[in-house]
Every structure is written in structure tokens, then in C-alpha cells.
Amino acid sequence: xxHHSLSLSSSGQDIELEQLRSRLTRTVxxxxxxxxxxESTLSGLHLGRANTPTQCTSAIYEPCLCVIVQGSKTIWxxxxxxxxxxxxxxxxxxxxxVLGQVNVASPGEPFLSIRLDVDSQEVAxxxxxxxxxxxxxxxxxxxxxGLCMAPIDTAMLDATTRLVELLDKPADTPxxxxxxxxxxxxxxxxxxxxxxxxxxxxxxSQSHRVSKVIALLKDRYTQxxxxxxxxxxxxxxxxxxxxSFKQVTRMSxxxxxxxxxxxxxxxxxxxxGLEAATASYRVGYESPSQFSREYSRMxxxxxxxxxxxLLSGEGVGAPA
Numbered sequence: 001x002x003h004h005s006l007s008l009s010s011s012g013q014d015i016e017l018e019q020l021r022s023r024l025t026r027t028v029x030x031x032x033x034x035x036x037x038x039e040s041t042l043s044g045l046h047l048g049r050a051n052t053p054t055q056c057t058s059a060i061y062e063p064c065l066c067v068i069v070q071g072s073k074t075i076w077x078x079x080x081x082x083x084x085x086x087x088x089x090x091x092x093x094x095x096x097x098v099l100g101q102v103n104v105a106s107p108g109e110p111f112l113s114i115r116l117d118v119d120s121q122e123v124a125x126x127x128x129x130x131x132x133x134x135x136x137x138x139x140x141x142x143x144x145x146g147l148c149m150a151p152i153d154t155a156m157l158d159a160t161t162r163l164v165e166l167l168d169k170p171a172d173t174p175x176x177x178x179x180x181x182x183x184x185x186x187x188x189x190x191x192x193x194x195x196x197x198x199x200x201x202x203x204x205s206q207s208h209r210v211s212k213v214i215a216l217l218k219d220r221y222t223q224x225x226x227x228x229x230x231x232x233x234x235x236x237x238x239x240x241x242x243x244s245f246k247q248v249t250r251m252s253x254x255x256x257x258x259x260x261x262x263x264x265x266x267x268x269x270x271x272x273g274l275e276a277a278t279a280s281y282r283v284g285y286e287s288p289s290q291f292s293r294e295y296s297r298m299x300x301x302x303x304x305x306x307x308x309x310l311l312s313g314e315g316v317g318a319p320a
Contacts, residue, residue: 014154028112053102063094
């Protein structure tokens with residue numbers, strides 16, 4: 001299993017970064033008083049809190065940028081493990097099924113996180129405007145993982161702090177929020193992970209073709225999977241698509257589709273009260289028994305028992 005981790009010793013932390021983090025911590029604590037993920041009054045901004053370490057839970061990451069304010073978390077994407085904590089940020093460039101677990105959290109110092117949803121078109125527009133201002137594309141592999149992490153710098157943390165502080169300044173929000181969101185994306189695009197993000201936005205890149213396939217699978221997850229049809233739609237060979245898809249998502253197209261189906265089935269059982277068999281047919285399974293086996297492997301319990309535990313609050317997932 002590939003392992004990636006990031007740690008910053010307190011002795012080496014920049015004073016300004018730590019001051020910004022302290023400001024941000026106080027604001028997040030006020031606006032996320034309970035365990036779980038809180039959708040803030042700012043569109044696309046979510047605050048996460050956990051007072052204790054969590055169990056490993058399954059989730060779907062939409063394109064987003066996540067910042068850990070306090071505590072630490074491990075994310076698994078296929079065979080890739082990412083451990084990240086304060087003063088680091090994570091970018092998901094595409095729609096990805098992941099596993100996540102909060103490692104460090106306590107009532108006195110809860111795990112705190114920020115997730116900012118990212119509009120792929122907004123990224124593409126910014127990349128177009130940047131043009132030749134960035135020229136490190138050759139240093140970035142043509143295909144890379146859709147989930148990556150980097151240390152946060154003062155400029156990005158300052159922008160993130162100002163965005164979250166708008167929760168206390170509702171009168172400023174309509175004008176300032178779009179500007180600061182754009183600044184955060186700009187900082188990411190010119191930062192350490194910028195070349196990777198720009199590859200996903202470049203229409204002629206393999207990364208962008210894979211992102212289009214992911215969008216197709218997201219729309220057609222109930223249908224039988226035909227890799228040849230997907231490859232034809234993005235002008236790739238089957239073998240090239242399979243190889244590139246696995247590099248981006250760390251799983252095969254079939255494994256990816258299965259995770260999408262199981263997540264949607266869980267949502268249907270939770271939000272619409274469907275029975276397991278009905279949900280399994282709705283998401284494309286032909287055999288409820290196969291669905292039950294695969295659901296149990298992914299979520300750690302049979303469908304009915306797992307949904308009941310979630311409804312009773314015993315299976316609350318780890319915040320992003």
C-alpha cells in the first residue's frame with residue numbers, strides 16, 4: 001500500500017501561520033458546536049468537528065478543497081493512504097469514493113476541518129486566465145491521482161480564514177465570498193498542487209479525459225458497465241482508459257461503479273426508507289443477495305443493520 005504523510009514540527013512552524021490557525025480555530029469552534037459536518041450559511045462551505053477519534057467510514061468526495069484546522073485524519077483512496085493534519089490541505093479534483101477516519105481528537109481539542117466545494121468550470125476559467133503565467137506543466141505527470149495533499153502557505157490560510165470569518169459578517173458575504181473563493185482557488189492553482197489541478201482542467205489531457213469518464217459513470221452507474229463505450233466517448237483505447245482511470249482513482253472502473261451504487265443505495269434506504277432489496281434493484285443490482293454481500297464488505301454490516309445504526313446516531317461518519 002502506498003503511504004503518504006505530512007508532518008510539520010511546532011518548532012518549525014511560521015509564527016504568522018500559527019496565528020492565522022488560532023484565529024481560524026476560534027471561528028470554526030463557534031460555528032461548529034456539535035459533532036459532524038455542518039453546512040454553513042456560505043454556499044459550498046462545510047465545517048467538520050469530531051470530539052473523539054472516529055471509526056473508518058465510507059464517503060464520496062465531490063471536487064473540493066479541504067483544510068484541517070486541528071487534529072488529524074487518514075483518507076484511503078484504493079491502495080493510497082493519506083495522513084494529514086493542521087497546516088495542510090487536500091484537493092479532490094474529481095468525484096471519488098474514499099474511506100476516512102479521524103485519528104486525533106479530544107473534547108478539549110476537537111478535530112476541526114473546512115471543506116470548500118469546487119466548481120470544475122470555475123477552475124477551468126481560472127486556468128484559462130492564468131495562461132502562460134504558470135509554466136511548470138512539464139514537471140507534472142500526464143496522469144496523476146485525483147486526490148493530493150500539500151502544506152498550506154500563509155497566503156492560502158489567510159484567504160481561508162477570511163472566508164470562514166465572513167460567517168460573522170453576513171452583510172459582507174454577497175460581495176466578498178465569491179472574491180475570496182476565487183482567491184483560494186487561485187492560490188491552489190499557483191501552489192504546489194497547481195500543476196496537477198491544471199491537468200484535470202486541460203481539455204486535451206489524459207487526466208481531463210478520465211474526469212469525463214468519471215462524470216459518465218456518475219450519471220450512468222445503474223447501467224451495465226461497458227469500458228469500450230466509455231473509451232470511445234473520450235477517444236481513448238480500452239487499455240489506456242483502464243490504466244489511466246486506475247492511476248487517477250486507484251481502482252478499476254468496475255470497482256468505482258460498485259462504490260457509487262452502494263453509496264446511492266445507502267442514501268435511498270436512509271432518506272427514502274426503501275427496503276434493501278428495492279434499493280438494490282434501483283441502483284442496478286440484479287441480485288439482492290449479491291448486493292447484501294458487497295454492502296457488508298464495504299460498510300462493515302448488512303444493509304438493514306447498518307442503516308438502523310446510522311438512523312440511531314451510532315454510525316455517524318467522520319467529518320471531511
